[in-house]
Amino acid sequence: MAAAMDQPVRLAKTILRIEALATAGWTVLAAGCVLAAALLLPTSAAVPVCLVLAAGAITPVWRFHRIVPPASSTLPVDGGAQSELNLIVRQISSALGVPTPSGVELSPDCDAWLEPRVGGPVLVIGTPFLWWLRVSELRGLLAPVIAGLEAAHDPAVVRARRVVRRLDVAEHHGCAPWPRGMVAQVAELCRGRAEGMERLIAAQASQRARIVEPAGRVYAHEQVGLVAAGWDRLLTRLARPAWEAGYAPDSLNAALVSALVELGERDRVGVGLADRLSERPACDLLDEPGAMDRAVSAVVPLVYAEPVERRPLGWERYTAVVAEPALRRAAAAAPDHPLIAKTRDLLQLPTPTGVGGGGHEAGDGELPAGLRAVLQCGLVDLGHAQFALDWLDGVILRDRAGLTVPVDELVHALVDSADFSSLRDWLSYASRL
Known part of the structure; x- marks a missing residue:
């Protein structure tokens, strides 16, 4: 050689x-x-x-x-x-x-x-x-x-x-x-x-x-x-x-x-x-x-x-220590937009007050992120879902039956066509679990 x-x-x-x-x-x-x-x-x-x-x-x-x-x-x-x-x-x-x-x-x-x-x-x-x-x-x-x-x-x-x-x-x-x-x-x-x-x-x-x-x-x-x-x-x-x-x-x-x-x-x-x-x-x-x-x-x-x-x-503390605090901050700082306001009303959530509390217009890409955070935190607060960890998708929601909540589909329906029927249907389904 x-x-x-x-x-x-x-x-x-x-x-x-x-x-x-x-x-x-x-x-x-x-x-x-x-x-x-x-x-x-x-x-x-x-x-x-x-x-x-x-x-x-x-x-x-x-x-x-x-x-x-x-x-x-x-x-x-x-x-x-x-x-x-x-x-x-x-x-x-x-x-x-x-x-x-x-x-x-x-x-x-x-x-x-x-x-x-x-x-x-x-x-x-x-x-x-x-x-x-x-x-x-x-x-x-x-x-x-x-x-x-x-x-x-x-x-x-x-x-x-x-x-x-x-x-x-x-x-x-x-x-x-x-x-x-x-x-x-x-x-x-x-x-x-x-x-x-x-x-x-x-x-x-x-x-x-x-x-x-x-x-x-x-x-x-x-x-x-x-x-x-x-x-x-x-x-x-x-x-x-x-x-x-x-x-x-x-x-x-x-x-x-x-x-x-x-x-x-x-x-x-x-x-x-x-x-x-x-x-x-x-x-x-x-x-x-x-x-x-x-x-x-x-x-x-x-x-x-x-x-x-x-x-x-440890991974067992990830959602409580990292994911949930970040999502709640994002929800509190969500932009002032009719879609987000109506989502809060539908989920019976109060409008946040204080620092970062819904007091600014939505920028590019900010509306979907803010809407997602509001929706996720709202569903958890209603008791319809809980935060969970998915190794491929990151932090997700699981309903009381253990199934993944279709957050992406719900957000897309709201952002793309202001269609609240999918969210209403899912809330009706979740309330029967």
């Missing part, structure tokens, strides 16, 4: 030459300025000017090589080297004939990759995959990633990747006194070669990994898009409102599993779902999946939202 690494290594060396030429060009320019100052200025003035110019030449080079790209937010695998997950990683590495990662860590991202560290590259696994994939699928998914360890230990590739990461940081944050335009140009030259290098490495790793769980790899790739979509929906509809309220819901990965199972059953994409779920989930390879889920869930808002600590929140 050493011959297969020739092309990626050549591109890596090209990146290093570009960096060396850019540094040399800057050094020659600075040396020319120092020489000109020494020749054109009096000795008393030339010495301090030359020192300043020399410092200006050395400082950005020194600062550039001191750049440490930010590390991903990860957690080490519980159980350390003796965990079953680490054992499987070592088995895959042995089967592929590549070095073993220096460690295995977990991330809330829907991805798996090798991250460089001082002691060698570590394997980072996204927990959404770990919780949803079966063991054989996880092995198939990780095989091409682990196969990339050969490249991750090549000195030229390691140095080239480090240069590209530093250039990304320097381009974004600056590296004075280097002009940003110069940094951007060098970064673009290196980035193009780096993309080609990574494509070659990925293709070679994929080819090499074919011997490990070929069927599991196919099944895993079928699930990747589903996992990413489910994770995004869970974070958007349930986690983000909690983060904005100062809470961090725990067991997000277990919630993802519930959401994907529900999606499979609801949208008829779960052919063979029961058989698949009967297989061992990959999260069982952890010593304490529940504890790890809670630990990762605490990290999720630091990755996907502003880095502020939030209070842990």
